[in-house]
Amino acid sequence: MRTCIITGAGSGIGRAAAIAVAAAGEYEYLALIGRSMDKLEETKSRMQTASQVELFAFDLADLEAIPALVKDIYEKTGEITCLLNIAGYTDPQPLLTTSLESMRLTYETNVFAPFMLIRECARYMRLNRDGAKILNVASTAGITPRPGWLSYASSKAAVVSMSETLAEELAEYGIRVYCISPGRCATALRRKLAPNEDQSKIMQPEDVGRIICTLVSRSEHCLDGQNIIVRKKL
Amino acid sequence: MYSVVILAGGTGSRMHREVPKQFLALAGKPMILHTLERLERIDRVGEVVVACHSQYKDLLKMHIAAYMLKKPYTIVDGGETRQQSAYLGVSAAKYEDIIIHEAARPFVTTGEFQALMDCDAPSATYGLDIPFTVSVQKGGMIAGILERDSLVNIQLPQKLKRTPLLAAYEKAAKDGLVFTEDTSLLYHYTNAPIRVLPGTPNNIKVTDSVDLIAGEAIYREYIVGRD
Numbered sequence: 001m002r003t004c005i006i007t008g009a010g011s012g013i014g015r016a017a018a019i020a021v022a023a024a025g026e027y028e029y030l031a032l033i034g035r036s037m038d039k040l041e042e043t044k045s046r047m048q049t050a051s052q053v054e055l056f057a058f059d060l061a062d063l064e065a066i067p068a069l070v071k072d073i074y075e076k077t078g079e080i081t082c083l084l085n086i087a088g089y090t091d092p093q094p095l096l097t098t099s100l101e102s103m104r105l106t107y108e109t110n111v112f113a114p115f116m117l118i119r120e121c122a123r124y125m126r127l128n129r130d131g132a133k134i135l136n137v138a139s140t141a142g143i144t145p146r147p148g149w150l151s152y153a154s155s156k157a158a159v160v161s162m163s164e165t166l167a168e169e170l171a172e173y174g175i176r177v178y179c180i181s182p183g184r185c186a187t188a189l190r191r192k193l194a195p196n197e198d199q200s201k202i203m204q205p206e207d208v209g210r211i212i213c214t215l216v217s218r219s220e221h222c223l224d225g226q227n228i229i230v231r232k233k234l
Numbered sequence: 235m236y237s238v239v240i241l242a243g244g245t246g247s248r249m250h251r252e253v254p255k256q257f258l259a260l261a262g263k264p265m266i267l268h269t270l271e272r273l274e275r276i277d278r279v280g281e282v283v284v285a286c287h288s289q290y291k292d293l294l295k296m297h298i299a300a301y302m303l304k305k306p307y308t309i310v311d312g313g314e315t316r317q318q319s320a321y322l323g324v325s326a327a328k329y330e331d332i333i334i335h336e337a338a339r340p341f342v343t344t345g346e347f348q349a350l351m352d353c354d355a356p357s358a359t360y361g362l363d364i365p366f367t368v369s370v371q372k373g374g375m376i377a378g379i380l381e382r383d384s385l386v387n388i389q390l391p392q393k394l395k396r397t398p399l400l401a402a403y404e405k406a407a408k409d410g411l412v413f414t415e416d417t418s419l420l421y422h423y424t425n426a427p428i429r430v431l432p433g434t435p436n437n438i439k440v441t442d443s444v445d446l447i448a449g450e451a452i453y454r455e456y457i458v459g460r461d
Contacts, residue, residue, distance in 0.1 A: 123302055168262070168458075169262045171458045172261075
């Protein structure tokens with residue numbers, strides 16, 4: 001069964017991507033992952049799809065539990081076809097007040113959890129006859145230095161590098177690895193980075209969700225292995 | 235069904251590395267895994283027998299587990315020579331149809347394995363034309379000329395029958411003869427017809443350090459096909 005796993009599906013870009021991917025109908029089973037079951041239910045209620053949708057209330061900081069989560073999904077569906085690493089975390093602080101704990105939590109969510117998910121999914125994706133897709137959401141913060149965003153920006157730079165490296169390493173198996181770096185996008189995470197911004201004038205999660213949906217469609221096969229900037233001209 | 239015997243008994247002495255070349259990283263993973271992963275995709279491969287130095291058996295088992303390889307595996311100790319390793323591997327095989335391959339040829343494709351299996355001859359090898367001049371030398375002097383057009387550069391993998399092959403190994407051991415590959419051995423003792431399938435220059439045997447550098451390019455251009 002063509003299966004798509006989506007993290008961060010309870011809000012923002014993750015929710016928008018889940019709705020768009022469901023509407024496109026290319027995946028028969030969607031596994032929505034998020035910390036809050038209520039928010040996942042809300043996402044599901046907005047979907048129009050004939051695909052099977054299953055919700056997983058799961059904290060990605062629980063890295064050790066990720067292999068069992070992926071195995072569970074694989075055993076239910078018999079195939080992992082697509083992974084969307086969208087969940088993100090930020091705690092913007094100047095260097096001198098950035099705690100090790102904050103740095104660690106940011107990297108756990110933004111880098112280590114995607115790494116674990118990719119590693120575990122790739123074990124099964126390698127077995128697919130028709131390949132697979134992985135899409136990681138980085139950020140323009142990962143390529144543009146900004147004071148006060150150390151933990152978030154550096155973690156997103158890691159996501160870009162991880163994506164480009166894995167695009168090479170996994171190409172032999174027909175696994176395409178995509179990386180997108182959205183600019184300013186009207187999400188709760190962005191609100192923490194830029195509290196005074198008028199979010200009605202910037203890119204909306206649905207804009208990014210549609211692009212993600214296009215990238216993970218069967219017909220797309222030219223844009224993997226590179227950091228794709230997704231930015232709305234104001 | 236086929237038993238595929240993988241020769242991986244080297245200890246790395248020629249390349250002056252601590253780890254044998256078949257476990258050196260090539261394009262991001264141990265060289266031997268390139269072949270083992272491709273064998274996973276071939277239904278007619280009933281088992282894989284690896285002849286491996288005893289010191290590296292645990293390392294090989296770890297890689298087989300990490301890469302979730304599902305074929306039945308038998309790991310046997312390699313011998314003192316390549317021929318002995320091949321004999322030990324073929325002895326441990328359970329099917330009459332045997333494919334022999336070397337871990338140091340990581341750019342063999344699933345298509346090449348399948349073409350060998352599809353070939354109607356009972357024994358077959360890959361071979362390449364020799365594009366360079368080959369002469370005989372003695373004491374640092376040219377002592378003869380070889381007819382290039384009648385020579386072939388033998389490549390693995392090869393397909394053979396287990397029973398006559400084992401008999402040939404045993405005769406060679408008794409005669410004290412050592413062959414550089416197994417179709418030569420079989421031909422010497424049986425005169426059996428051995429088909430030569432056209433090989434590819436990409437299926438190199440990694441022998442020297444420079445081959446690792448060339449191998450990265452072959453992997454990228456030929457195996458993955460990235461521009």
